Amino acid sequence: DTAVSQTPKYLVTQMGNDKSIKCEQNLGHDTMYWYKQDSKKFLKIMFSYNNKELIINETVPNRFSPKSPDKAHLNLHINSLELGDSAVYFCASSQDQAVFSPLHFGNGTRLTVT
Amino acid sequence: KNQVEQSPQSLIILEGKNCTLQCNYTVSPFSNLRWYKQDTGRGPVSLTIMTFSENTKSNGRYTATLDADTKQSSLHITASQLSDSASYICVVSGAGGGADGLTFGKGTHLIIQP
Numbered sequence: 001d002t003a004v005s006q007t008p009k010y011l012v013t014q015m016g017n018d019k020s021i022k023c024e025q026n027l028g029h030d031t032m033y034w035y036k037q038d039s040k041k042f043l044k045i046m047f048s049y050n051n052k053e054l055i056i057n058e059t060v061p062n063r064f065s066p067k068s069p070d071k072a073h074l075n076l077h078i079n080s081l082e083l084g085d086s087a088v089y090f091c092a093s094s095q096d097q098a099v100f101s102p103l104h105f106g107n108g109t110r111l112t113v114t
Numbered sequence: 115k116n117q118v119e120q121s122p123q124s125l126i127i128l129e130g131k132n133c134t135l136q137c138n139y140t141v142s143p144f145s146n147l148r149w150y151k152q153d154t155g156r157g158p159v160s161l162t163i164m165t166f167s168e169n170t171k172s173n174g175r176y177t178a179t180l181d182a183d184t185k186q187s188s189l190h191i192t193a194s195q196l197s198d199s200a201s202y203i204c205v206v207s208g209a210g211g212g213a214d215g216l217t218f219g220k221g222t223h224l225i226i227q228p
Contacts, residue, residue, distance in 0.1 A: 004157070041201070043158070043218040090157050100146060100165075105157025 003027050006091045006106035013081055014114055021076045021109045023091030031055070032074040033103070034066060035090040043090065049074055050096070081113045116141040118206050118219035126225045131194055135222045137187040137204030145207040145215065149178050149189050152201045152221065161189070161202075191224075199226045 006023040013019050025032060033056075034046040047066045048056035054066070063079045074091060088108045094101035118139045127133050139147070146165050150158035162171045166182040175192045191198055201221040208215040 041220050043203070045216065092157070100163055102148070102160035102163060103150075103158070105159070107156050 004091055004093055004104050004106040006089075006109055008109060009107065010110050010112075012112045012114065015081055015083060017081050018077070018079045019081060019111070020078070021089055021091075021111075023074050023076070023106060025072055025091075025093040025104070027093055027095075027104060029093035029104070030071060030096045031094045031101070032068065032071070033092040033094075034074065034076050035092060035105075037088040037090060037108070039087070047074075047076075078111075081111075083113050086111055086113045116206070116208055116217045118204055118217050120202075120204050120219040120222050122222060123220070124223040124225070126227060127194055129194055129196055129226050129228050132190065132192050133194060133224065135189045135191075135202050135204075135224070137189070137219055139185050139187070139204070139206045139217070139219075141185075141206040141208045141217050143208060144182060144185075147178075147180055147187050148205040148207070149176070149187075150203040150205060152203055154200070158203055194226045196226050196228060199224060 004025045031050045033048045035043045037043050046060045049068045051071050052068045065077045068074045088110050090108045091106040092103045094103050121136045148163045149161040151161055152158040161173050161176050162178040164171050164180045170179050177190045180187045201223050203221040204219040206217050
């Protein structure tokens with residue numbers, strides 16, 4: 001049973017296109033996140049939702065828009081893709097926002113913009 | 115500026131040997147420190163979470179230590195196995211302790227050779 005699943009696993013597209021990445025968790029967690037892992041391997045938080053409400057919105061271009069239809073889903077839509085958007089995007093969830101809630105990550109979506 | 119630095123950047127050891135990975139941080143105020151294992155093409159998986167009052171925590175063959183005074187942590191792997199080949203990421207949680215206060219290290223890429 002996959003705890004945090006995201007689709008697609010690979011996404012190759014051209015500059016200027018619009019694309020979406022979907023994420024679902026079956027752990028019953030309240031909080032979900034999107035992280036970006038760039039070529040230098042640093043993981044950076046982009047967004048955090050708690051019970052469908054936006055909690056964290058880091059300095060991310062407004063071309064990126066998260067949507068949470070329910071607390072088990074957090075999708076990421078990206079408009080007007082740019083070369084610099086190429087990275088691996090990870091969805092994650094945690095029980096809640098408490099201090100010691102470990103993050104459960106999906107297996108990532110490798111986005112390549114050409 | 116909050117930073118997490120890990121060393122070595124990469125490490126190759128023979129199967130069955132022990133190894134120790136290092137993590138130094140400048141995150142302040144400090145809440146907790148986490149170690150994650152990231153297999154190639156997969157999302158990070160939590161190994162340990164430690165608060166400032168804990169100086170050691172084990173998870174099977176993985177033992178993490180924390181010195182909150184010197185702001186250093188280490189991850190010791192005993193009797194390494196081929197499946198230990200992965201990147202190990204040190205993550206420090208600052209103010210609030212939640213995901214919004216996480217600072218990620220770049221990871222140590224560990225290769226176990228038969």
